[in-house]
Amino acid sequence: MKLKTTKPTIGFIGAGNMGLPMVKNLIKKGYQVKVYDINPKITKKLEKDNIISVNNLRAVANNNFIISILPDTQNVENVFNADTGINSYLKPGTVVVDMSTISSSSAIEIGKKLQKEQIEFLDAPVSGGVKGALNANLSIMVGGKKETYKKSLNVLNSLGRNIIYAGKLGMGQVFKMCNQIMVGSHIQAMCEAYALCKSKGGDLKLLRETLMGGSANSWIIENLGDDVIDKKEHPGFRIDLQLKDLKLASEAAFESGVPLPGLSLVLALFLETKAHNEGKNGNQSLFKTYDRMSNQ
Numbered sequence: 001m002k003l004k005t006t007k008p009t010i011g012f013i014g015a016g017n018m019g020l021p022m023v024k025n026l027i028k029k030g031y032q033v034k035v036y037d038i039n040p041k042i043t044k045k046l047e048k049d050n051i052i053s054v055n056n057l058r059a060v061a062n063n064n065f066i067i068s069i070l071p072d073t074q075n076v077e078n079v080f081n082a083d084t085g086i087n088s089y090l091k092p093g094t095v096v097v098d099m100s101t102i103s104s105s106s107a108i109e110i111g112k113k114l115q116k117e118q119i120e121f122l123d124a125p126v127s128g129g130v131k132g133a134l135n136a137n138l139s140i141m142v143g144g145k146k147e148t149y150k151k152s153l154n155v156l157n158s159l160g161r162n163i164i165y166a167g168k169l170g171m172g173q174v175f176k177m178c179n180q181i182m183v184g185s186h187i188q189a190m191c192e193a194y195a196l197c198k199s200k201g202g203d204l205k206l207l208r209e210t211l212m213g214g215s216a217n218s219w220i221i222e223n224l225g226d227d228v229i230d231k232k233e234h235p236g237f238r239i240d241l242q243l244k245d246l247k248l249a250s251e252a253a254f255e256s257g258v259p260l261p262g263l264s265l266v267l268a269l270f271l272e273t274k275a276h277n278e279g280k281n282g283n284q285s286l287f288k289t290y291d292r293m294s295n296q
């Protein structure tokens with residue numbers, strides 16, 4: 001006889017561009033989810049969608065599985081602050097999965113503090129963008145104890161299709177930084193190819209189709225290639241978040257004494273885009289920097 005396993009109840013922190021569709025996918029899979037977001041406008045949105053929202057960390061801690069997906073290291077450190085955050089409300093045995101992209105060393109520190117209180121912790125940043133969050137098709141890079149990873153798989157499978165055990169605590173964040181180095185470089189390479197083609201009067205739609213059929217194909221050209229041609233700046237993965245991630249990767253490389261000259265170049269180009277008030281737009285807006293540089 002197969003034993004019936006009971007689903008954990010989930011406390012979810014941060015229902016932004018990524019978090020809200022993730023919450024909806026968990027609910028679709030039959031999980032009971034209580035959501036906390038610091039922004040009252042988001043709380044109203046949740047209520048409109050009949051999603052249970054709570055207005056403090058104590059209430060969200062009252063669940064046996066906690067997921068957070070917040071903008072940056074500081075937000076995550078605030079939420080998991082040993083004195084003023086959620087930590088003292090969490091019961092031993094609770095599993096905490098932070099899916100934000102933050103510094104690896106901060107994830108290690110937060111995880112160690114929680115583990116001292118018998119609370120299990122995974123750093124599990126994601127890739128795949130808002131589209132991946134909507135379609136439960138995220139790639140999830142997990143660091144922490146392997147047993148906790150295994151225990152969390154049922155929940156994580158409701159959010160993504162590529163759930164990788166990256167290794168010890170903090171390694172999920174290291175994998176994510178590597179991912180961001182590639183993503184940033186792919187965007188830069190695509191904008192550069194488009195800039196040349198445009199300057200010669202080439203057909204960009206045709207160029208995109210051509211590149212997608214050969215060894216230059218990438219997730220970036222498939223998902224953002226048309227947005228660049230159509231000059232769609234809509235957010236999704238904002239320039240500000242991209243810069244945060246590239247900065248984290250640069251700091252990690254500096255710590256290890258590893259020169260990453262390509263990363264420095266891409267970081268400088270995104271800074272130029274941000275300096276033209278594009279921080280809140282999607283990271284495909286890097287094409288504007290190339291338009292400026294080539295006066296197109």
Ligand code: NAD
Nearest residue numbers: 014015016017018037038039070071100101129130236237
């Ligand atoms: P977002 O700004 O849209 O959402 C974050 C939410 O967290 C907001 O609703 C905000 O009000 C809430 N929040 C902030 N501080 C809080 C606190 N102390 N307590 C409770 N709620 C708080 O950001 P996002 O685009 O959803 O990104 C979230 C994380 O996912 C980031 O670390 C980002 O780097 C990563 N990420 C984003 C994408 C993307 O395409 N947007 C892709 C991959 C990874």
